[in-house]
Amino acid sequence: MRLQEYGVGIFSAAFTKSALKKALSKKCITVNDVIATSATLIHGGECIGLTIPKEVSxxxxxxxxxxxxxxxxxxxxxxxxxxxxxxxxxxxxxxxxxxxxxxxxxxxxxxxxxxxxxxxxxxxxxxxxxxxxxxxxxxxxxxxxxxxxxxxxxxxxxxxxxxxxxxxxxxxxxxxxxxxxxxxxxxxxxxxxxxxxxxxxxxxxxxxxxxxxxxxxxxxxxxxxxxxxxxxxxxxxxxxxxxxxxxxxxxxxxxxxxxxxxxxxxxxxxxxxxxxxxxxxxx
Structure with a gap:
């Protein structure tokens, strides 16, 4: 399954489909420590991480x-x-x-x-x-x-x-x-x-x-x-x-x-x- 579908709802900071797509486009999500894209596939057993960049005033x-x-x-x-x-x-x-x-x-x-x-x-x-x-x-x-x-x-x-x-x-x-x-x-x-x-x-x-x-x-x-x-x-x-x-x-x-x-x-x-x-x- 594509991460873009699987990942909806698994992170409270990117709960919706649009928020997940935005996080992917900003390279904030990794799969097994590799930056993920909307085409990344999930097979099972991967470690999925979300990093929220610090806001700069x-x-x-x-x-x-x-x-x-x-x-x-x-x-x-x-x-x-x-x-x-x-x-x-x-x-x-x-x-x-x-x-x-x-x-x-x-x-x-x-x-x-x-x-x-x-x-x-x-x-x-x-x-x-x-x-x-x-x-x-x-x-x-x-x-x-x-x-x-x-x-x-x-x-x-x-x-x-x-x-x-x-x-x-x-x-x-x-x-x-x-x-x-x-x-x-x-x-x-x-x-x-x-x-x-x-x-x-x-x-x-x-x-x-x-x-x-x-x-x-x-x-x-x-x-x-x-x-x-x-x-x-x-x-x-x-x-x-x-x-x-x-x-x-x-x-x-x-x-x-x-x-x-x-x-x-x-x-x-x-x-x-x-x-x-x-x-x-x-x-």
């Missing part, structure tokens, strides 16, 4: 004020602005800004705060962060098991049905997104602009953007998946991560947190946006 600190929506010793939810990566090899990322915005956890397994899911560079809205090793593992597992309900809002182009379900394969994996049309307005340039509520049932890369483009209703401002002569330049991507709902893995309380729609959405739509509840934290 960066010499520079990224000063980027972030709005913290909720926070406790296990996790936090922040509002991600547009035009910044969640994580990556560049200095200016949400991950590098978190330590300057979030209170350190007082728990024994406190670690550098880490985003536990992705939002695109241009997407705004709620982003969930783990503050301890156990919280990061638990939250990653909840996302993998589809135990976090996510709601997005987008502005799309064209005459849409009132509701629908979009399914497809993305990178060889099944994906599903459900949508509801909230409001539609006429537009000289685009014909119709729609305020759409989106509920992705899976979490594939660029899923909502790809799904809406596949039914010929791309998101306004999407330069990658939009219609060539209908690309809106200079206004950003009209996609907003509105809310997250999940059971707190350590308190067992339901957490529902949301971020109000950006002002640029409100400039297009007025009637129905007033009916969408504003920020309201619950735990």
């Amino acid at each position: 960066p010499k520079k600190k990224l000063i980027l004020p972030l709005k913290v929506l909720i926070e406790d010793d296990h996790l936090a939810v922040i509002h991600k602005p547009a035009g910044i990566l969640v994580s990556g090899n560049t200095f200016k990322t949400i991950a590098n800004a978190l330590p300057q915005n979030i209170q350190p956890s007082i728990l024994d397994d406190a670690t550098k705060p880490q985003p536990v899911h992705r939002l695109d560079y241009a997407t705004t809205g709620v982003l969930l962060v783990g503050k301890t090793s156990s919280a990061i593992r638990a939250l990653n597992r909840m996302f993998e098991d589809n135990m976090v309900e996510k709601t997005y809002y987008a502005v799309t182009i064209g005459n849409m049905n009132d509701q629908g379900k979009i399914t497809s394969e993305i990178e060889g994996k099944k994906s599903q997104s459900n949508y509801n049309l909230v409001e539609a307005v006429s537009s000289i340039r685009f014909g119709k602009l729609n305020l759409v509520e989106l509920k992705p049932k899976t979490g594939r890369r660029h899923q909502l953007r790809k799904h809406l483009s596949s039914i010929a209703h791309p998101i306004l401002g999407d330069k990658e998946y939009g219609i060539e002569n209908l690309i809106l330049n200079g206004k950003g991507l009209y996609l907003h991560a509105y809310s997250l709902c999940f059971i707190h893995p350590f308190t067992s309380h339901q957490v529902y947190i949301k971020a109000e729609l950006p002002q640029r959405f409100k400039k297009i739509f007025s009637a129905k946006i007033a009916e969408i509840p504003k920020d309201e934290d619950s735990d």
Whole structure:
């Protein structure tokens, strides 16, 4: 059996499949003292080891004020602005800004705060962060098991049905997104602009953007998946991560947190946006 399958769950510090793959890619796992890869085979009787590299504090600190929506010793939810990566090899990322915005956890397994899911560079809205090793593992597992309900809002182009379900394969994996049309307005340039509520049932890369483009209703401002002569330049991507709902893995309380729609959405739509509840934290 491949180590990539066998090793899921055997280390508390790399409990999920994605965490194990990340540890393998970073050369943190050995089999009989030899660095393992995702292709390493396990036959039985091997000694499998995991080494956690010591965290090195960066010499520079990224000063980027972030709005913290909720926070406790296990996790936090922040509002991600547009035009910044969640994580990556560049200095200016949400991950590098978190330590300057979030209170350190007082728990024994406190670690550098880490985003536990992705939002695109241009997407705004709620982003969930783990503050301890156990919280990061638990939250990653909840996302993998589809135990976090996510709601997005987008502005799309064209005459849409009132509701629908979009399914497809993305990178060889099944994906599903459900949508509801909230409001539609006429537009000289685009014909119709729609305020759409989106509920992705899976979490594939660029899923909502790809799904809406596949039914010929791309998101306004999407330069990658939009219609060539209908690309809106200079206004950003009209996609907003509105809310997250999940059971707190350590308190067992339901957490529902949301971020109000950006002002640029409100400039297009007025009637129905007033009916969408504003920020309201619950735990």
